[in-house]
Structures are given as C-alpha cells and as structure tokens.
Amino acid sequence: MQNNILFVASECTPFVKTGGLADVVGSLPQVLNQHENTEVRVVLPLYEEIIEKWHEELEQVTSFVVPVGWRNQEAILYQLSYHGVVYYFIGNDYYFSRKGTYGYYDDGERFVFFSRAVIDALSLLDFKPNILHAHDWQAGLSVALANILQPIEALKTIFTIHNIKYQGIMPLDAFHELLNLPNDHIGGMEWNGLINCMKAGLYHADKITTVSPSYADEIKTTYFGEGLYPILNERHEDLVGIINGIDTDEYNPKTDQHIAFNYSHSRKKKKENKEDLQEKLGLPIDGEKPLYVMITRLVEQKGLHLVQAIIDEFLQEDVQFVLLGTGDYEFEDYFYHAAERNKDKLVAYLGFDEAIARQLYAASDFFVMPSLFEPCGLSQLIALQYKAVPIVRETGGLKDTITPYDEKTGTGNGFSFTNYNAHELLHVLRYALNIYHEPDHWATLQKNIIKSHFSWEDSSLEYIDFYQNILSTEEKTQD
Numbered sequence: 001m002q003n004n005i006l007f008v009a010s011e012c013t014p015f016v017k018t019g020g021l022a023d024v025v026g027s028l029p030q031v032l033n034q035h036e037n038t039e040v041r042v043v044l045p046l047y048e049e050i051i052e053k054w055h056e057e058l059e060q061v062t063s064f065v066v067p068v069g070w071r072n073q074e075a076i077l078y079q080l081s082y083h084g085v086v087y088y089f090i091g092n093d094y095y096f097s098r099k100g101t102y103g104y105y106d107d108g109e110r111f112v113f114f115s116r117a118v119i120d121a122l123s124l125l126d127f128k129p130n131i132l133h134a135h136d137w138q139a140g141l142s143v144a145l146a147n148i149l150q151p152i153e154a155l156k157t158i159f160t161i162h163n164i165k166y167q168g169i170m171p172l173d174a175f176h177e178l179l180n181l182p183n184d185h186i187g188g189m190e191w192n193g194l195i196n197c198m199k200a201g202l203y204h205a206d207k208i209t210t211v212s213p214s215y216a217d218e219i220k221t222t223y224f225g226e227g228l229y230p231i232l233n234e235r236h237e238d239l240v241g242i243i244n245g246i247d248t249d250e251y252n253p254k255t256d257q258h259i260a261f262n263y264s265h266s267r268k269k270k271k272e273n274k275e276d277l278q279e280k281l282g283l284p285i286d287g288e289k290p291l292y293v294m295i296t297r298l299v300e301q302k303g304l305h306l307v308q309a310i311i312d313e314f315l316q317e318d319v320q321f322v323l324l325g326t327g328d329y330e331f332e333d334y335f336y337h338a339a340e341r342n343k344d345k346l347v348a349y350l351g352f353d354e355a356i357a358r359q360l361y362a363a364s365d366f367f368v369m370p371s372l373f374e375p376c377g378l379s380q381l382i383a384l385q386y387k388a389v390p391i392v393r394e395t396g397g398l399k400d401t402i403t404p405y406d407e408k409t410g411t412g413n414g415f416s417f418t419n420y421n422a423h424e425l426l427h428v429l430r431y432a433l434n435i436y437h438e439p440d441h442w443a444t445l446q447k448n449i450i451k452s453h454f455s456w457e458d459s460s461l462e463y464i465d466f467y468q469n470i471l472s473t474e475e476k477t478q479d
C-alpha cells in the first residue's frame, strides 16, 4: 500500500528552528522518502524569516479563504522542494509576518488559523495524503479538525508529542470565537475549563506517538504528565514511544562547514577545535584543559537550577565551561553574572547561534544535560557524533540513549545521575573529570562512543511499520 503522509508542524530545519522539533521534522521525512511506497510532505507556517531566506525558491500554489470565527482570513499556499521532500507553507501576513516564531499574545489564534488552513488546503493539493501526522500543540487542532470535518476520505491521523509541557491553552470562549464548530465538539478540545490544543490532538488522533519509550511511560504518571496523564492512560493502547534519530550527514564533524578543523576520530583535531574556540571566546588557550559545554534553551526543564547551585563550586576544578543558550531572563541574568565572576573559566554565550553550537560540539570534551525531564533530547546524540561525552540525568530519552560508563566492564557511552539533585550532578561532573585523566578508561569510553549510533535508520523503520499498521486498520478508534 502507498503511504502518503502529510507532516503538520510549526518548525522544521533548514527553514525555521527553535529546538529539537525542527531537527526531527527536518530530517525524518527525508529518510522516510527513501523507503519504497512512502511519500512524506510537510506543511509549515510561512514565517517572515522563511520569506527572507527562501523567497527565490518559494512558488505560489494557490490562495483560499479560511474562516476564523466571524472573520475570513486569506491563506496563500506556497511550496518548494528540498532534499527530496515537498514543503508547503501557509502564508498570512497578519499571523506570520512577525519576528520569530512563538511567544505572541495571540499564538492560540495563529495556530487555529494554521490548523484550519491545513485542513482546507487538503482538497487543493496535487497530493492526497492517507495519513495526517501532526506534531506538538501547534498542530493539535489540525488532528481534531481532520476528524470532525473529514476533509478527505479515509484520512488517518497521528499526533506526536515532542514535549507535553507546552499545550496551547486558550480561554473556553476561543471555541466559539475562533473555531466555528457545533457545541458538541467542545468536550474533545476542553481540559480543565480551557481550550487545550494538545488535548485536542490526543483526543482525536487515531494513534499517538512520543519521542522515546521512557517518555511514553513517564507521561502516563502525575509527575511527568503535566495534567494530561488521565487522557494518556485512557489511550495507552494507542500510544507508543519511538526514539528520535539525528541527521548524521548534517551533524558530521568530518564535513561540518561551521567548524575550524574537520575530523572523524582524531583527538588532536578535536583539541585544535577547542583551542580555536577558546581563542574566539577569550578563554585561556589550552587544548588539554577539560571543556564542559551546555547548548540549550534556558528553561527550567533543562536542569539549569542544578547547574546554578553548583557552578561556582565546580569551577574550582581545573576546567572550563561554556553555556550557549537563550530563554528565561532568570537564567540569562544568573549565568551572565556567574561568567563575570569566573572570567577565565566560564563563558555564557546568550543567543541562538547554529555556527557557535557546532563549534562547541566539536570543541567540547563533555556535554552537560541534567534535565528535569527530557522527552528524547537530540543534543546528547549530536554530542556523541562530535565525540563529546554526554553527562545526563536519567530521565526520558536521556535514559534510553546514554548508558553510564562502568569502569569494571568498560561499557557505557557517557555519565549519568538519577535524582534531580545538584550534588549528584556535581559528583558526576567530578567523576567524569577523573575518568578524563585516566587514559585507559578515557580511550575505552571514546571507543564506546564511536560505536553508539543514533541515525534514523532503525527508528524510520519503526515509523514505516507504524504507518502500515494504521493504514491496515479499518476502524477509527475515536469519532
């Protein structure tokens, strides 16, 4: 059977990225399209930064009118092809010609419009999907509308949770003001008296996936379920966790154009990258000095409170630490001042910068990721590609991808700690430093890292099976 799958998402490399969602939506379709009888296309909002960078490639397909409450909004549909994938873009100046992606007071309305436009576009495309695969809350309503409006015959739906913390919540009035649907559909979109776009996706989708097996278990609990665990328990038979992969052509130290010295296994070249970076960031230049790195959104999820608690104490060791990130003012302010206090040891690079990120992966000995929770995490996988040793907290996808180094058996591809506790983090940061100074253990650990492999090869096959199963199921589970 032919799998025609339309991905619906709010970000996707190389067009627009704020985090790992963009990496996944950017790389998975390219890999899936190499499988027989499978074509994935992707639909995204046309943000201003996409127009700026891609206007020469964008081709207008059509325009149509989208009802948003009592107003009619024009949607202009564009497309372009990139690396074997057709990308559609929904343009509307009012909603998307703005700086950046999210964080506007009317984000809910913007993604109501986007979701409705995607559904109304289905009959206009020269591509007839049999699966609509929506990603995270921004696309949740597209699943609900596909189920309610039935825009094309026998369309199956999949909703993937990349992070259950962000749910897209609006006042209940939004149902009448924005959605133009009969009242009996409120129940499938409402949660705790509010419209919840993620709940709408979870309720209406034929199947639900998330991005690691551990996270699939965790989100069924009160601690990790962010209030939505009752629905996930109700739908547990339809929920699976498939681990994310990374694009190993893109994240490849051998060919990466952003880094100073390309390498595959050479420690010498890695040290040269370190020295290059130290010079660039104004750190003392010493290729032997252990370098710890974090590249992250500066939000509570990423374990920054733990790092705050121990950073001054840890920096008494003979190490350097670089944090690249942007996000909550609380953390930006803290690390700015921490770097002022520790001038020769800590750099806080406050911004979002792909080139610096690559240079940090290439330069670092350790990649620190002490997350409070982590659906999958791609950064630790990218770190492995660049032979930086991940130091992680055992949660979600971090638990599924990083095995702690065991001195007795010589197994493991990183370091980890269990409890969300700053002194456990401090202990493991120091333990990792001891191993760094023990050449035999360090060499064994490096060999294990070279063997770790997190491309899309296996996970894309899991998706193919999943698509085939869903297409061979006659009955919808929800109506």
Ligand code: ADP
Binding pocket: 018, 019, 020, 021, 023, 295, 296, 297, 324, 325, 326, 351, 352, 353, 354, 357, 376, 377, 378, 379, 380, 382
């Ligand atoms: P999340 O999706 O929760 O942000 P992931 O680990 O899954 O976390 O993915 C993060 C992605 O975003 C990685 O590709 C990482 O390199 C990138 N990234 C995060 N912060 C920055 C930054 N400040 N500058 C450049 N890239 C960043």
